[in-house]
Amino acid sequence: MKRRDFLRSSTLASGAFLIPAFLKPFETMAMSAVSGYKNLVIIQLSGGNDGLNTVVPFGDDIYYQKRKTVAITPNEVIKLNDIQGLNPNLSALKEIYDQGWMNIINSVGYPNPDRSHFRSMDIWQTASNSNEFLSTGWIGRYLDSNCQTCQNPYTAIEVDDTLSLAMKGSKMKGIAVQDPNKLYQTTREPFFKDLMHGPDNNHLHEDNLGYLYKTMIETYSSADYIQKTSKTYNVVAPYPATGFGNQLKNVSKFINSGLNTRIYYVSLGGFDTHVGQQNQQGRQLKTYADAVAAFVKDLKQTGKLDDTLIMTFSEFGRRVEQNASNGTDHGTANNVLLFGGKLGKAGIYNNAPDLANLENGDLKYQIDFRDIYATLLKKWLNVNDGSILNAQFTGLDFV
Amino acid sequence: MDNLKQVKHLYARAGFGADFAQLHSQRNWSAKKTLRKLFKESEEIQPLAAITENLDLRQLRKDAAEGERKAIQELRNQQERSLNAAWMKQMSTTNAQLREKMTLFWHNHFACNIGNYYFQQQLNNIQRTHALGNFKTLLIAVSQSAAMLNFLNNQQNSKAHPNENFARELMELFTLGRGNYTEQDVKESARAFTGWAHNGKSGEFVFKAGNHDDLSKTFMGQTGNFNGENIIDIILANKQTAKYISTKLYRYFVNETPDETHVNQMADVFYKAGYELKPLLEFVFTANWFYEDKNVGNLIKSPVELLVDLNRRFYISYDNPDVLLQFQRTLGQVLFRPPNVAGWPGGRNWIDSSSLMYRIKIPSTILNAGIIDFAGKATPEDEAYLASQRKQQFNVIKRVQANADWNKFLEGIPLKAQREQVAAYLLEPPLNARIVAEVNKAADIKIMVIQLVSTPEYQLC
Numbered sequence: 001m002k003r004r005d006f007l008r009s010s011t012l013a014s015g016a017f018l019i020p021a022f023l024k025p026f027e028t029m030a031m032s033a034v035s036g037y038k039n040l041v042i043i044q045l046s047g048g049n050d051g052l053n054t055v056v057p058f059g060d061d062i063y064y065q066k067r068k069t070v071a072i073t074p075n076e077v078i079k080l081n082d083i084q085g086l087n088p089n090l091s092a093l094k095e096i097y098d099q100g101w102m103n104i105i106n107s108v109g110y111p112n113p114d115r116s117h118f119r120s121m122d123i124w125q126t127a128s129n130s131n132e133f134l135s136t137g138w139i140g141r142y143l144d145s146n147c148q149t150c151q152n153p154y155t156a157i158e159v160d161d162t163l164s165l166a167m168k169g170s171k172m173k174g175i176a177v178q179d180p181n182k183l184y185q186t187t188r189e190p191f192f193k194d195l196m197h198g199p200d201n202n203h204l205h206e207d208n209l210g211y212l213y214k215t216m217i218e219t220y221s222s223a224d225y226i227q228k229t230s231k232t233y234n235v236v237a238p239y240p241a242t243g244f245g246n247q248l249k250n251v252s253k254f255i256n257s258g259l260n261t262r263i264y265y266v267s268l269g270g271f272d273t274h275v276g277q278q279n280q281q282g283r284q285l286k287t288y289a290d291a292v293a294a295f296v297k298d299l300k301q302t303g304k305l306d307d308t309l310i311m312t313f314s315e316f317g318r319r320v321e322q323n324a325s326n327g328t329d330h331g332t333a334n335n336v337l338l339f340g341g342k343l344g345k346a347g348i349y350n351n352a353p354d355l356a357n358l359e360n361g362d363l364k365y366q367i368d369f370r371d372i373y374a375t376l377l378k379k380w381l382n383v384n385d386g387s388i389l390n391a392q393f394t395g396l397d398f399v
Numbered sequence: 400m401d402n403l404k405q406v407k408h409l410y411a412r413a414g415f416g417a418d419f420a421q422l423h424s425q426r427n428w429s430a431k432k433t434l435r436k437l438f439k440e441s442e443e444i445q446p447l448a449a450i451t452e453n454l455d456l457r458q459l460r461k462d463a464a465e466g467e468r469k470a471i472q473e474l475r476n477q478q479e480r481s482l483n484a485a486w487m488k489q490m491s492t493t494n495a496q497l498r499e500k501m502t503l504f505w506h507n508h509f510a511c512n513i514g515n516y517y518f519q520q521q522l523n524n525i526q527r528t529h530a531l532g533n534f535k536t537l538l539i540a541v542s543q544s545a546a547m548l549n550f551l552n553n554q555q556n557s558k559a560h561p562n563e564n565f566a567r568e569l570m571e572l573f574t575l576g577r578g579n580y581t582e583q584d585v586k587e588s589a590r591a592f593t594g595w596a597h598n599g600k601s602g603e604f605v606f607k608a609g610n611h612d613d614l615s616k617t618f619m620g621q622t623g624n625f626n627g628e629n630i631i632d633i634i635l636a637n638k639q640t641a642k643y644i645s646t647k648l649y650r651y652f653v654n655e656t657p658d659e660t661h662v663n664q665m666a667d668v669f670y671k672a673g674y675e676l677k678p679l680l681e682f683v684f685t686a687n688w689f690y691e692d693k694n695v696g697n698l699i700k701s702p703v704e705l706l707v708d709l710n711r712r713f714y715i716s717y718d719n720p721d722v723l724l725q726f727q728r729t730l731g732q733v734l735f736r737p738p739n740v741a742g743w744p745g746g747r748n749w750i751d752s753s754s755l756m757y758r759i760k761i762p763s764t765i766l767n768a769g770i771i772d773f774a775g776k777a778t779p780e781d782e783a784y785l786a787s788q789r790k791q792q793f794n795v796i797k798r799v800q801a802n803a804d805w806n807k808f809l810e811g812i813p814l815k816a817q818r819e820q821v822a823a824y825l826l827e828p829p830l831n832a833r834i835v836a837e838v839n840k841a842a843d844i845k846i847m848v849i850q851l852v853s854t855p856e857y858q859l860c
Contacts, residue, residue: 115582116571118741153752162731163751176751186756190773190781191850195833208655208697209828211747212755212855219752274552274564324560325552330567360582 038380039255041264041310042139044164045288047272048117049314050281051334052353054090055104059083062355066321070277070328080104083352089285092293100346101296101305102339103398107353108372109333109365113316117272117330121315125166127370127389138373139263140169141388142381150262150383154222157254158265159247167265174265175222178250184227187220196220226259233257237298244268245291252295256302262381271314274327288312296339305341309380309399312337313369319361333365336372344399371396405430408695411827411860412652413437413684414496415707418714419824420811434684438677441498441531446524449485450478453517453600478516483727483734484720486523490703491710501530501676503703504651506734509541509573510742511550518602519735522546534644534674535635538573539628543595545602551740553595558612561589566630568740574634576643580619587616591625641670645679652683654694655746661688696827699749700860702730702758708860709762709852712825714804722799729757755855762852765801768792771853774840805845818847826856 053070057063058077077085078094084104086093096102112130114120126134136144139156150156156167156174167174177183196217233256239245244266251264270284292310299305317334333353353363374393377385386392403426410417414437417425425433458471490499505526513519522544529537541547542565548554551565566589570580594611597604616625619633634640645665649657664686665679672678683689700708706726709715717723727733731754732743743749750758763771770788773781812821822830822838825848830838834856841847851857 114577116567116577117739119577161751161753162748173751176753178753183753183756186753186760188780188784189760189771189853190775190777190785191771191853192756192759193781194773194775195837195854208699208747208859209855212699212750212858215750215752215755216759216855219756222752274562275555323555323562324557325555325562329563 037258037260037307038262038382039264039304039308040262040376040380041251041266041308042166043288043292043310043312044265044267045271045284045312045314046117046121046267046269047314048120048316048318048330049271049284049334050273050277050328051314051317052320053277053281053328054087054285055080055084055106055335056087057083057352057355058085060352060355062320066355067328068322069326070322080348084348087282087285089282090289092289096293096296096339097347101300101341101343102337103343103346103349105336105338105349105367105372105396105398106351107333107363107366108313108336108369109316109363110368110370111365113332113362113365115316115330115332117315122165124313124315124369125164127373135165135168136170137164137166137168138388139166139265140173142169142263142377142383143172143174144169145383145388147381147383152222152225152260153218154226154259154261156263156265157226157259157261159250160265160267164265164267173218174263175218175226177222177226180223180227180230183219183223187223192216193220226254229259230254230257235298237294237301239294239298240287240290242287242291244287245294248291248295252298252302255299255304255308273318274323274329275325277322277327292339300341308340309376310339311372311376312339317363320355320358320363321361331362332359333363336369338398342399344397349396349398367396368393372398375399402427402429404695405690406433407824408690408827409433409437409684410496412689412698413680414500415490415704415711416860418712418811419808419821422824423811423813430690431685434681437497438531438681441495443495444498444528445489445493445495446527447482447485447489447520449481450517450520452478453515453602454478456515459514475514475516479735480721480724482516482520482523483724484717486734487703487707487710487720487723490707491715497680498527498530501680502527503701504648505530505537505541507737507742507745508647509547510737510740511546512735512737512739513546513550515546515549516735518544518546518549521602523735531676531680534669534676535631538631538635541573542569542627542631543597543604545597545604548595548597548604553592554597556589556593556595557610558590558593561586561593561612563589565589565592565595569631570634572741574640574643575637576639576646579637579639579643584618587618588625588630590614590616591618591630592627595627635674638666638670641674642666645669648679648683650746653689654697655699658688661686696829696856696859698860699746700858701743701745701749702727702732702754703734704860705730705758705761705858709765712808713766714807715765716802718800718802722801726761730754730761750858755858758858759853759855762857763849764795765799766803766852767849768795768799771849772842772846774842774846808848809844812844818844821848822851825851826854827860828856 053072056072056077058074059082064071072087076088079085110130114130123130125137127138128134143150143155153175158164158167158174158176160176161178163176230253233253235249235252239249247266254261268288273281299308313336314334317331318328319331322328370389371393374385374389375395377383377388378395379399406425406428407422409430454474458467493499511522525540525544551568552562553565556562563585567585571577590612594607596607613624615622618625618630645662646657649662668682669679737743763769818838837850838847841850
């Protein structure tokens with residue numbers, strides 16, 4: 001059989017488009033394998049969210065001493081225990097917390113913290129040490145690990161127009177999909193299909209041209225699948241009419257349609273609050289909480305909450321003492337928020353941040369963020385975390 | 400490499416590409432002679448003048464009346480559109496290509512995203528004026544611009560409460576790069592910049608002595624009553640700044656992966672020349688390594704470069720320039736709206752599934768109502784797709800409203816030119832068998848040209 005004929009027949013068999021077979025084995029997982037399928041949703045708050053005004057240590061006097069004008073007053077705080085409570089803009093999460101679907105991990109960070117947005121974000125996304133520069137992301141390396149359930153670009157979807165470093169491995173990368181139908185439509189052009197299987201494949205080198213062709217080939221294999229699968233499900237639950245709400249609504253559509261995707265990545269920006277923090281952060285936190293609460297309730301309704309784990313992080317927290325512009329400057333350790341129907345531990349995971357014991361005015365981290373990643377990889381995604389993180393981390397018991 | 404190839408490569412990198420007629424007439428020129436012409440043509444400085452009014456954006460505050468807020472918002476959006484269109488047009492039509500290309504470099508190096516387009520235009524004109532001049536002059540002018548003072552919160556940087564934002568970005572992104580200063584350096588230098596502010600209306604720089612901390616500071620091992628200019632002098636005396644800028648220029652003009660030896664050569668030239676940019680650029684564009692095969696046709700065009708390249712080659716004018724803003728948004732690079740202080744990361748970061756598919760579709764959308772004729776064997780599904788494209792072509796034309804001058808383009812092609820020569824002119828990477836096959840299948844030259852600009856190869860320069 002000629003190669004071209006072979007490609008045509010395999011195309012018929014799979015219903016997908018013409019992709020050189022040696023590059024992309026057609027992976028069609030039986031639907032039965034999908035039940036019990038675990039999803040991980042990662043929410044990135046960009047700009048350095050002020051964790052101390054998110055989960056407020058209202059029981060600690062030092063908090064009020066250091067933050068004369070930007071502190072959340074005790075009567076505004078939604079109290080969770082004697083020391084910590086939620087920013088009032090997170091009120092939608094109270095119900096979720098009371099159901100035992102939320103967990104707060106305090107003082108998460110890493111040694112020798114970097115206060116640059118970009119560098120610290122890279123550290124979080126690549127899971128590197130602070131003096132180590134990696135060009136692959138931790139989810140990208142998960143894709144590279146070639147485990148049984150992570151062999152397609154759509155194993156990891158970023159609901160956005162561009163792909164974050166976290167999603168890029170050395171061989172594989174996730175796929176950025178804001179609107180599945182729009183992406184699908186762009187792959188219909190006959191000339192483009194023709195380009196991808198011309199007389200030679202010498203163009204698939206490691207240089208930029210090879211990179212463009214490889215990306216194109218991956219796009220074809222994913223766009224068709226994502227479009228056809230996701231359109232079988234309509235989200236009925238109400239979501240807030242925000243960009244972020246829409247992104248989570250799309251994730252719900254993907255999850256509920258049975259897409260063989262394991263990791264979803266969503267971002268919300270606007271947290272770099274050097275000036276006039278209360279209004280700005282309040283607005284963003286409300287956008288965040290309203291959408292997450294809608295998402296969690298939606299998944300509960302459709303029976304997917306037990307198979308879903310949501311993790312929220314930001315590249316760093318902010319300095320304990322406020323600045324003169326009613327804002328806060330770049331800091332270090334921060335809280336990580338988890339949501340899910342089957343948490344190993346609900347509520348507040350560890351002690352509130354110790355405001356009396358600072359390092360140059362910044363919080364000291366108590367939990368390495370890679371212990372959280374290790375837990376997600378090992379206990380939730382069932383893969384070898386050590387080879388993906390290039391180091392052994394003990395992990396935690398929130399799963 | 401023959402002369403024609405060198406000239407073509409130089410125009411692709413130091414400018415936004417040459418048209419066919421120009422390349423043909425300069426085909427025997429040396430790189431040096433071509434470079435002299437590029438510099439000569441860039442002597443002219445044409446500032447942007449699209450924005451004439453500094454809108455009072457305080458009316459956007461929460462307590463303002465709803466109607467007023469809407470009105471001022473609309474005015475601001477209008478300003479954004481006109482400023483964007485004005486620069487796109489200038490890049491697409493100017494002879495001062497090298498100056499505009501460097502302005503685009505500084506636009507990303509000194510990335511700034513604020514809603515005041517009057518200040519944005521001032522900053523852009525500063526970057527254009529000093530684009531090929533002295534880096535120190537440029538750095539000070541940028542640091543004292545209303546746009547940057549606003550963007551990096553130096554307006555809030557005062558003696559009583561220093562704000563470190565500007566001082567940090569100055570070192571991390573504008574001069575030294577990460578790892579070449581300490582947190583203490585950030586804190587101390589922030590104090591030196593206290594009092595740097597601007598006039599709210601005109602945007603002019605003002606030094607507020609009352610806000611300035613004139614006590615002693617210790618910065619990078621030196622102690623004194625430093626002011627902002629002193630700090631900048633200390634930073635520039637450190638050769639690391641020359642190296643950092645050289646690295647970024649290398650990645651912009653030569654190769655995404657910096658070559659240590661070449662970058663060090665550049666830093667030597669730059670430092671010795673007292674941070675004059677012209678000698679540095681002359682050095683790069685006449686270096687043998689600049690013309691090596693691995694440095695040809697291997698840079699991914701930014702979305703703006705892609706659009707400008709297309710506009711220049713096909714002499715495109717837009718009845719509704721807003722469509723260019725729409726394309727920028729789709730491809731992830733809107734001028735004056737960088738994602739953050741670090742600017743657009745560039746290179747392979749431009750490319751992901753969605754953006755790549757849009758990138759290869761946009762040229763035909765602008766030039767040919769979205770239709771890419773197809774000579775191969777079409778399946779029924781392909782036929783249906785092509786029919787649907789033809790059906791909506793009038794809608795596409797109505798939305799895009801772009802006029803390419805095909806006559807001028809075709810007249811520029813010498814009569815005897817072979818198809819493969821035309822292809823080699825349009826695409827920077829060397830032609831391979833696949834492209835040659837497509838070229839020979841196409842029904843006519845115009846169809847072939849549309850196909851060529853719809854390839855991944857055309858994404859590179």
